[in-house]
Amino acid sequence: SNQVHQSPASLYKNQGKSAKTECSHSISSYNRILWYKQSNYRELVFLGYMLLKAGYPEAGFDIEGDANAGGTSTLTINQLTPNSSAVYYCAASLHSASDLLSALQKPPPWCTVD
Template sequence: SNQVYQSPASLYKIQGKSAKMVCSHSISGYDRVLWYKQSNYRELVYLGYLNVKTGYPEAGFDIEGDANAGGTSTLTIKQLTPNSSAVYYSQLTHVDSPDTVPQ
């Protein structure tokens, strides 16, 4: 069955350190992974995306890996702040749907 996995389920780190989380999936034809975080105010904040094997992160983040089925997309938060405490989401799309990437 088609699955999307995100790990770790929870993460505790010291302020000022970096943190990594990973998204992987098994859905063929999907080769773009977008990352968001949901703040305490419930809005989704866009963090960047991995387009096949090229990352386009927002400032303060790194995104790298392989967005194809069987690959992993790694989001790195470079320097943790109190604002980093959030729920993080990955979203799958594919290169043929450019409208899914926030401008």
């Protein structure tokens, strides 16, 4: 069956340390894993994504792994602060060649360009 798994279920670390959470999926055609953070029941904040074997994290995060089916992606939160306390989510999706072409032409709606 097509499933997405995340572990550990909960994690407690001291301020200044780093923390890691892992996501895996079994959806054969999906090759992207997206990461989000939700603090205090507010909106989801996009943290970055893994496409195939390349990670594209936002500042302060690292993303690595292999987003293909059966692969895993690891999100690392660097230098924990009280603001790091949140619920972290992952999601799997399909990234097609047409997505890549449109991304080369203009940023997707969820991207921020500085």
